[in-house]
Ligand SMILES: [Zn+2]
């Protein structure tokens with residue numbers, strides 16, 4: 788991912804995380820991705836309605852599961868679960884720190 792891309796809260800425009808903090812995953816097995824896919828190909832994000840963050844970037848999450856909220860306006864952006872979650876594409880992500888794509892806007896400017 789490009790490191791100069793930031794994701795902002797759609798409500799208040801606060802930058803919440805950068806592309807460098809994203810955890811990519813292979814699009815779920817058994818779906819069309821397999822036909823196109825080389826193993827080293829970038830994951831096709833079209834089937835995914837959520838972003839997943841790298842756990843290293845979010846070490847302040849101390850509970851087993853919870854909500855991800857905007858630090859400024861407290862809008863709910865997603866949730867996390869250390870035991871894992873399933874992406875909309877079918878892939879299993881563990882641990883899962885999920886931000887719903889429709890709750891954030893992509894922005895190329897650094898904050
Ligand atoms: Zn996915």
Ligand SMILES: [Zn+2]
Pocket residue numbers: 796797798799800801857858859860861862
């Ligand atoms: Zn906000």
